[in-house]
Amino acid sequence: MSTAPLNRSSTVYVAGHRGLVGSAVWRHLEAAGFTNLVGASSSEVDLRDRAATTDYLRTTRPDVVIDAAARVGGILANSTYPAEFLSDNLRIQLNLMDAAAEQGVEKFLFLGSSCIYPKMAPQPITEDALLTGPLEETNIAYALAKISGIIAVQSHRTQYGRHWISAMPTNLYGPGDNFHPENSHVLPALIRRFHEAARAGVDEVVLWGSGTPRREFLHVDDLAAACLLLLEKYDDPAPINVGTGEDLTIRELAQIVADVVGFTGEIVQDTSKPDGTPRKLLDVSRLRALGWEPTIELRDGIASTYRWYLEHGPMV
Template sequence: MKTGTRDDHDVTDPPSSALSDACTARDGRIHRPLDRSARVFVAGKSGLVGSAVWRRLRREGFSDLVGPRSAELDLRERRAVLGWFAAARPNVVVVAAARVGGIKANASRPAEFLSENLRIQVNVLDAALKHGVQRLLFLGSSCIYPKFAEQPIREEALLTGHLEPTNDAYAIAKIGGILQVQAVRRQYGLPWISAMPTNLYGPGDNFHPEHSHVLPSLIRRFHEAKESAARSVVNWGSGSPRREFLHVDDLARACLHLLEHYDADSPVNVGTGTDLTIHELTQLVADVVGYQGSIEWDREQPDGTPRKLLDVSRLTALGWAPRIGLREGISQTYAWYVKNLESGTLRH
């Protein structure tokens, strides 16, 4: 049914043929391989996550991938998104597009993080619904969970407590995306799903000195300190918070695995199930980079959430497990960083 005035902003009921007829287990387990010739839209194809998903799908034999860059399609512009879906008609959508950043970027520009992410999500999900997209995966973030959630964090912790103030605007936007996916499932029966990745890193990351996340920021900081023979490097906070890190190529594998093996309302955590302190992480990055100086801490700066370790039992029960260890992944990422820094193609 539709209400209100018809215009190009309307979202229509998807055709009944869009409904899934596959048998789904009570815990959401399915075995539903995707057609490798299906048209798959990777929203955010140029970013850290989108580029990794694109690489994985190519490697798995998908032959019709589409992912216009932001200069070609601004996902914040509703008319443009609806028009693009009408012309492209994707069968599968992976929503990896988002405005992202570290603590400083989130804390200093919350209005932008809230507004832009909400617009991106609503536009893409509405257009996917209007044009009967058969399968959709929305990627959220582990920051959606309460600041003091019981550890490790289970999916059921969502909306049970207060958020971390330094990134609450981003978190609220991502929560909105999860709820929209669940609402579409309830109202239209489409087999759309959501996944909540932990902290990500890898090739294609943003190494901006102010806007990047902690791991790429550390790589850049220690590399520059090594090159300049700096005697010390100062990091934010106390170094005591614990964080979990997942290589983006492992996330990409998990995305395809979920699309082919999961169909239920609940979002699914994606991580390694292990964590370490930020202090331990800095020591590891410094060792990989080859920095020999001292490491200091600016305790006047915020730590953020004390601990954020995901319970990944739901995902591992579906038969998935990470493959890339943290030291190996950091070494690969640092090599990629140096190569692209030297060639002038680094994103920062």
């Protein structure tokens, strides 16, 4: 087992450092005293390009790699662009891992997603549920790409003895989120919809599905803290869940968002639209055993994310 505090002068490459997760990881590492963080935007280094990825790691020679780079989206985006979700994510992951292996990187953290687990997995979902049943149909391409990333991490550990690990976060939100009206995840989509409805003075907001599916939400700053803890305290081939261990219905979530935003109209469910997985709650006992706990309550996190949205706009 290779568990020890990271040298704060280590070169740490945060792939995807401009995104929701990567930017939070960068903020947390800076606050923790890391002095040699490196990153490149997708316009500077396209991680889908194998040669460009290899050249970048040859130049930066990182000691640690955190893979927070991915093509992501909600149910609609996953259903509409499955070929791109599979191809882009596979290429990003494998290019990064192969380039890191070439440079002899001993510490690599691969970030996946809770969608890797079977659609009807027993709740709360333990890590050993992986590959025990069919996946949710609406995001199967993305899920398979992330499962492949886990297998790649395990393969590098088995074949080369590297201290590479993978973590599976639950649904994430926070500053820097994607608030696109069609391609965003449920929580930022709700923030934008209720904000626009409140400002327009409309009487009702229509939401997809029945509102009964249960979901778990983790503020991205809590995930960032978990990432550093895992790099220093976790060294195991099995993926490890990162979540709050608590969930709520989509309807309950919508009501919290409406209250925070100031929407006072009616919330109507369009039951002709898909619900997705009926429940997705992670068992986070393994992570808690390492001494980690989430610190940001959901309503507080939504309120701070909404303030960020008001300051920065939807970006689309």
